[in-house]
Amino acid sequence: MEINSMHTDLTESDHSLSPEQIALCAERGLKAIPLSREQKKHLIDHQMDEVYAAWEFEKATIPVLDAETIETIIDTHVHSQPLVSPVDIWVKLGEYIVETIHKAVSWQAESPAFAMRTTTSDSVSFYKKLGKMTIHLEIVRRDESLADINVKLTDNTGNNSYTFDVELIKENRCIETINTTRNNLVSFLAVAIDDYMLRVSDANKEIASLSLRMEQ
Amino acid sequence: MEHKKVESGLLTAFIEGDRRASRAFLQKYGGIIKYVVGKIVPKGYVVDTEDLFNEVIAYIFANKKRIILDFKQKCKFSTYLYIISRRYALKKVKQETKIPNAHVSSPQVENLPAKLMEETEEWDEEVKKALPLAIKQLDKNGQLFIKMYYVDNRSMSDIMRMFNWESTNSVYSKKSRILYKLRKNMKKILKEWRLTQCIPT
Secondary structure (H helix, E strand, C coil): CCHHHHHHHHHCCCCCCCHHHHHHHHHHCHHHCCCCHHHHHHHHHHHHHHHHHHHHHHHCCCCCCCHHHHHHHHHHHCCCCCCCCCCCEEEEECCCCEEEEEECCCCEECCHHHCCCCCCCCEEEEEEEECCEEEEEEEEECCCCEEEEEEEEEECCCCECCCEEEEEEECCEEEEEEEECCCCEEEEEEEECCEEEEEEEECCEEEEEEEEEEEC | CHHHHHHHHHHHHHHCCCHHHHHHHHHHHHHHHHHHHHHHCCCCCCCCHHHHHHHHHHHHHHCHHHHHHHCCCCCCHHHHHHHHHHHHHHHHHHHHHCCCCCCCCCCCCCCCCHHHHHHCCCCCHHHHCCHHHHHHCCCHHHHHHHHHHHHCCCCHHHHHHHHCCCCHHHHHHHHHHHHHHHHHHHHHHHHHHHHHCCCCC
């Protein structure tokens, strides 16, 4: 198993408690975390060891790494340049909310084109100015694995554009194209979490493309 | 509050790959990984602790963004990081040693605890046949109490802490209530067995 894929494996399995839940349980007792019946069963059968270990850890004297070891680790694992995210917009669909993990500097949060909607924590919006046009993007959470992607195009004075195309591309293949001539809003409904490209065109001329990552 | 802000700033800078923040992170939390590695290698198994330490460090750095974003700041970061490091290290040790439970795992509630058997010594032998099933019929808090008190022999203070109780009296009264419930459950089970004439030998 690859090292990068193991974190999910370590934290999300069946009814097992997440590391933070275990830590909270050890620090503040059972009342600090609302647990389902199944989670309690899992805790009793498989995870009490972790609680005991956390108690032991609290009382223990923790060693300090020596300077040489720290420098070796930094040289091995820290790149001289900060890591640049390969995607423009990266969101996480949580249990109740959509969280922005990363957005490219050229994208602004909270698009004014979607400001008229009720502001809830289950959607996020972004916008980017491109010459005379501004592209607006909204991601609305349906559940932890599905979201709706809404796209609007306006000119710089805020007037809506009614004629444009949006392509939803996954792994270099276009999975859906929406062409509008009357509506100012294009919506891709119930899109599963994954990596996508969105390509916005106006009269067959590409205006912008953005990479979007949605994860659970 | 201020402490949380400083902590949050350090973690954000660490995610972004800042060398100074990474150094500060390792000075503050690196020892936890060393502690984890020293603790979890099972006795009698030869596991290179230096390799394991490097693997856990590599895991933390490769997944730092996700680990830190998953942290909701409800508990101490050190405890959270300890649990994550321990889980990963245990997984690696299990792979290395090829044993299903590399770390000594606690006995399950299903295995009858000797301490409980001693305490229920005066109970009717026939009644005690229903004990395993009676334990299963307790609510989850009752089962957790049995596990902590009888199976894992945890101290009073540990049990009080887990259940958020303030005095040892709560432990004793909970114990009495559980023994009462157990006896009640066992009688009920026995009655059903007698009705269906299927008492296990």
